[in-house]
Amino acid sequence: RKEVEQDPGPFNVPEGATVAFNCTYSNSASQSFFWYRQDCRKEPKLLMSVYSSGNEDGRFTAQLNRASQYISLLIRDSKLSDSATYLCVVAGSQGNLIFGKGTKLSVKP
Amino acid sequence: DAGVIQSPRHEVTEMGQEVTLRCKPISGHDYLFWYRQTMMRGLELLIYFNNNVPIDDSGMPEDRFSAKMPNASFSTLKIQPSEPRDSAVYFCASSLVFGELFFGEGSRLTVL
Numbered sequence: 001r002k003e004v005e006q007d008p009g010p011f012n013v014p015e016g017a018t019v020a021f022n023c024t025y026s027n028s029a030s031q032s033f034f035w036y037r038q039d040c041r042k043e044p045k046l047l048m049s050v051y052s053s054g055n056e057d058g059r060f061t062a063q064l065n066r067a068s069q070y071i072s073l074l075i076r077d078s079k080l081s082d083s084a085t086y087l088c089v090v091a092g093s094q095g096n097l098i099f100g101k102g103t104k105l106s107v108k109p
Numbered sequence: 110d111a112g113v114i115q116s117p118r119h120e121v122t123e124m125g126q127e128v129t130l131r132c133k134p135i136s137g138h139d140y141l142f143w144y145r146q147t148m149m150r151g152l153e154l155l156i157y158f159n160n161n162v163p164i165d166d167s168g169m170p171e172d173r174f175s176a177k178m179p180n181a182s183f184s185t186l187k188i189q190p191s192e193p194r195d196s197a198v199y200f201c202a203s204s205l206v207f208g209e210l211f212f213g214e215g216s217r218l219t220v221l
Contacts, residue, residue, distance in 0.1 A: 034208050043200060043212035044152070087152070089208070094165045097208065099144075101151035 004090050006100040017078050021103045023088030024070045032091035033071050037084045078107045115201050115213035123221050127189040130216045134203030142202040143186050191220045
């Protein structure tokens with residue numbers, strides 16, 4: 001099993017849609033989780049941390065399921081500007097950060 | 110703050126040549142990371158430093174790769190000799206808070 005696994009997509013959705021991405025991780029001891037966003041030919045940028053109790057930031061909701069070892073990102077009322085690749089990030093055993101390959105989202109008018 | 114600054118932004122070189130990538134982290138950040146990104150493998154951690162000391166270099170592909178951080182405001186990643194399979198985007202990132210990485214714009218390397 002890969003350390004961090006994501007559905008590569010692409011997810012093609014209309015504006016205003018709700019879309020959800022999942023990410024699974026292999027290290028049950030991982031304690032820290034994040035979602036990053038990467039626009040085409042740009043650098044990754046932190047979108048939000050993922051807390052055990054789940055957390056929300058505007059239209060974005062992140063959740064953690066430790067028992068099943070997955071995290072999720074929900075985007076409500078999607079905008080054209082949400083089009084990007086979303087990277088799931090899990091803290092490794094060495095204190096490093098392991099990035100998934102990303103899920104590509106394309107929001108259409 | 111200007112953010113993480115990387116140079117060069119683009120580099121095209123021939124196989125066997127030495128390549129040096131440079132990074133200036135955000136002032137005050139005590140962690141510095143070098144990542145490599147390709148379509149096939151995604152973002153891979155090569156090495157990271159804490160307070161200028163290399164902590165984990167297990168991601169460095171082989172002896173052809175080396176990284177240094179002589180002071181808190183400068184780091185280099187060197188490839189010697191370069192090979193076509195080294196072609197990738199190399200990102201430098203710095204952080205103060207664990208998990209909150211600030212990436213530079215990347216150095217796009219093409220080895221012919």
